[in-house]
C-alpha cells in the first residue's frame with residue numbers, strides 16, 4: 345500500500361516507520377523543515393527504543409521517505425493519515441486548529457479518491473467536521489472517505505505496541521475505505537474492531553480516562569494504606585488477581601503525567617459537558633492525581649522539617665522511563681515544588697535533562713552527570729521516575745555519598761525491607777513505614 349502520514353511527531357513517526365517495516369511504502373510529511381532535514385540526514389529527533397533502527401532499515405530499503413510537501417504525500421498515497429498535535433486549550437478543551445489546517449491542505453491538493461484517516465486523539469464528532477471541511481475546500485468535488493483509527497501506543501514501548509497491538513480500531517462509514525484500512529493492517533495479525541466514526545473517536549478518550557481512573561483509584565488506596573499501616577503493593581496484587589480487574593495500571597506512585605492522560609482527561613470532561621452529559625467522576629480522578637503529589641511533598645517536608653537550603657537529589661525527570669519526553673512530568677512538578685521552598689535540587693535523568701534545560705522547565709535545578717553525582721552530600725533522595733538504571737545501582741555507594749541516607753521512593757521501585765537493612769530511612773508510597 346502507498347501511505348502518507350501528515351505530522352512526524354511521536355505518533356506519526358512511529359506509525360510511519362512501522363507501516364514501512366511491514367512492507368508498505370510510506371511518506372512522512374512535516375511542515376517543520378528542520379525536522380524533515382534531520383530525518384533525511386539519518387537522525388531521529390526523539391528517543392524511542394528501537395525506532396532509529398526501524399527508520400534506518402526502511403529508509404535504506406526505499407520504503408520510507410520524508411517531505412515537507414502535503415501535496416507530495418497526498419498525490420502518492422491511497423491512504424493519508426493525519427497525526428498532528430491536538431494540544432489542550434486553557435479551558436481543557438482541544439485545540440483543533442492543526443487538524444483543520446491539514447484538512448484544508450489535503451482538500452486543496454485532492455485530485456482523486458483518497459481515504460483520510462484521523463490518527464490524532466480528537467473529540468468525538470471531529471471526523472464529521474474533517475469531512476465537512478474537505479468537502480468545502482475541495483473545489484474539484486473529488487470523492488473521499490474519512491476514517492477514525494486511534495493510536496494506543498505508549499511512549500517508551502511505542503514500536504512494540506504498534507507492531508503487536510491488542511486491537512486495531514477502525515471507525516469507518518463505508519466499505520471502500522474499510523477494505524483499504526484492513527489491507528494496511530493485514531500484516532499486523534491483530535484483532536480488528538470496526539465501528540462507526542464517532543464510536544472510534546470515543547474509544548480513545550474512554551480508554552485513556554479509564555486507565556487514569558485505575559491509577560487514581562490505587563493512589564487513593566495508597567493514602568488509606570499509609571493511614572492504616574497496610575501495604576498498597578499487596579492490596580494491588582490482591583485485587584489485580586481478579587481477572588475482571590487485572591493487575592496492570594494499578595501501580596501506586598506520584599501520579600500520572602505525560603502528553604496524553606492529563607490532556608485527554610481534561611478534553612473528555614470538556615466534551616462531556618459540551619454534549620450535556622458531564623462526566624464528573626473524571627474530575628475526582630484529576631483531583632486525586634494532584635493530591636497524590638501534594639501528599640508526597642508534604643511527606644518530604646514533614647521528614648526534613650525545613651527545606652530551605654537542603655540538598656535534595658532527584659533521580660528521574662521524564663514522565664516515565666525509557667523516553668526523553670518531559671511533557672507534564674510529575675517529577676518536574678515535584679522538583680519545582682522543592683525549588684520554590686528554597687531547596688537545592690541536584691537531579692539526574694538518563695535521557696531528559698537536555699530537553700528540560702532547553703525548555704527551561706526547572707529554573708534553578710542542578711543537573712548532574714550520573715545518579716551517584718546527584719546524591720553527593722544530599723540530605724535526601726527522591727526516586728521520581730523508575731528508570732531501570734536506578735534498579736541496578738550500588739546502594740552502598742549511594743549511602744556513602746549521601747549526607748543523610750533518606751529515600752523517598754515515589755514509584756515503589758525499591759523493597760522497603762532491603763532498604764531498611766541497608767541503613768536507609770525509607771519512605772515509599774502506601775507502604776508500611778512509608
Ligand code: UDX
Pocket residue numbers: 495496497498499500552555559592593594595596597598599600601602603604605663664
Ligand atoms: C498512554 C496510554 O497508555 C496509551 O495507550 C495512549 O496511546 C497514550 O497515553 P503514555 O502516556 O505513553 O501512554 O504512558 P503510560 O505508560 O500509559 O503512562 C502514563 C502515566 O501513568 C505515566 O506518568 C506513568 O508513570 C503513570 N502510571 C502508569 C502510573 O502511575 N501507574 C501505573 O500503574 C501505570
